[in-house]
Amino acid sequence: MTDWKARAAALYDGGFRPMFIGGQWCEARSGAVIEARNPADGSLLATVPRGGAEDIDAAVAAARKALEGPWARFTPFERQNLLLRIADRFEAEWESLCLSDTLDMGMPIQRTLANSRRVLGMLRYYAGQAVATHGDTIPNSFPGEIYSATVREPVGVVGAIIPWNAPIAGSIWKIGPALATGCTVVLKPSEEASLTVLMIARIMQEAGLPDGVLNIVPGLGAEAGAALAAHPGVDKIVFTGSTATGQAIARAATGNLKRVSLELGGKSPVIVCRDADIDKAVPVAAMAVFANSGQICIAGSRLFVAREIHDEFLGRVADYAAGLRIGHGIEETTEIGPIISARQAGRIAGYLAAGPKEGAHLLTGGGSAEGGHLAGGHYFQPTVFGGVTDEMSIAREEIFGPVISALPFDSIDEVVARANATPYGLAAGVFSTHLGTAHKLAHRLRAGSVWVNMYHAIDPAVPFGGVKMSGYGREGGRGHVEDYLDTKAIWINTD
Secondary structure, three states, rough: OOHHHHHHHOOOOOOOOOOEEEEEEOOOOOOOOOEEEEEOOEEEEEEEEEOHHHHHHHHHHHHHHHHHOOHHHHHHHHHHHHHHHHHHHHHHHHHHHHHHHHHHHHHOOHHHHHHHHHHHHHEEEEEEHOOOOOOOOOOOOOOOOOOEEEEEOOOOOOEEOOOOOOOHHHHHHHHHHHHHHOOOEEEEOOOOOOOOHHHHHHHHHHHHOOOOOOEEEEEEEHHHHHHHHHOOOEEEEEEEHHHHHHHHHHHHHHHOOOOOEEOOOOOOOEEEEEOOOOHHHHHHHHHHHHHHHHHOOOOOOOOEEHHHHHHHHHHHHHHHHOOEEOOOOOOOOOOOOOOOOOHHHHHHHHHHHHHHHHOOEEEOOOEOOHHHOOOOOOOOOEEEEEOOOOOOOHHHHHOOOOEEEEEEEOOHHHHHHHOOOOOOOOEEEOOEEEEHHHHHHHHOOOOOOOEEEOOOOOOOOOEEEOOOOOOOEEOOHHHHHHHEEEEEEEEEEEO
């Protein structure tokens, strides 16, 4: 077994980790810093610059210079080759990247390690897309001998803002298609988890990425993030995070009508039909919420269960939840890690208190797990509420914690209406052994992704994103790459 504690002690030493602009490592113009603390115990990992508007200006200028400089002369083959080199370096340093994520935001090490297929697959998928982009020759009806065709060109400078709950995958989902299409990037990581993103910049620089193609500016959302969203030198903004912040970014982007892609919050339903395979459904439905301590946008936190099997199913989910191991992320046996911050822990605690007050029945969990080896961090027991009704806050609002709200249902038409009665539409899950029922539900649920007899499946070739207040635009698939391209029509009079 890997000695993760020894490796953790050697990875960060409490020192300063600079930002990355124009191929150079530098401090914030203001000199201000942000402390990066381990959510497992509150210990100081490092400090990072607290970037502001001046730093964003410098990063956008560097990205524009690279866009119009050597990077513009990279052929599709050269961009593909660069992405493949980056993927190989990621593979070689995968354990260090995962350890950094675990220390910086708390995800259990076994979960971060398990993401290698997804992340390496993303890099290699986008490498393939770099040489697959092309325009079309189009017959036209204009009088005369007129040739018409299209070419696809990079949209330009991309501003990317990512959350703290998956820094590795979140970064590559933004950077990968940009490099494949010839765009340049200014990326602002979350102030809660910037260290891994800075490590990614170092790896890409060592792989041969030209100066200015990728720029990393850590900072607060209200400062660096707001400046990036409104910047007139940014051609496209891509954001993953809360719906409220996404709305603010969309408003800020109107200044120069920059293209916008938003992947926002959710309150995803999981529907367990009376013919479901209970043995298979219980652990999947439970981990649809409890994975990463519930700190995932696609958490299937509204658990609709057919009344005929409701009591048995909830009892088994509660037993499963009670058996999950809580601990530091670097412990290989940990299944439930810490909550990212005191602020988020307070938010979760508020919902745990609100559930019983509104009439829900606590089946398991319901409190914090602190003291002993968990001292200094913020931990919550995996929680299952029964007796939940649709109007309760725990059934309507995104908690972003390890909390299941279970609701019985009697018919397919009823559960579809109730599942869709939310402003969100990011994901949904269905458990049924009847193919017709699965098809019917998958087509009628208003969500960007519907998983049947599974959950959390994400592949670089398959689009992912939301509808309604869960955002617009897709990450993954050919359409994701096309969002980073403009189409130019060319007309030639051949007479």
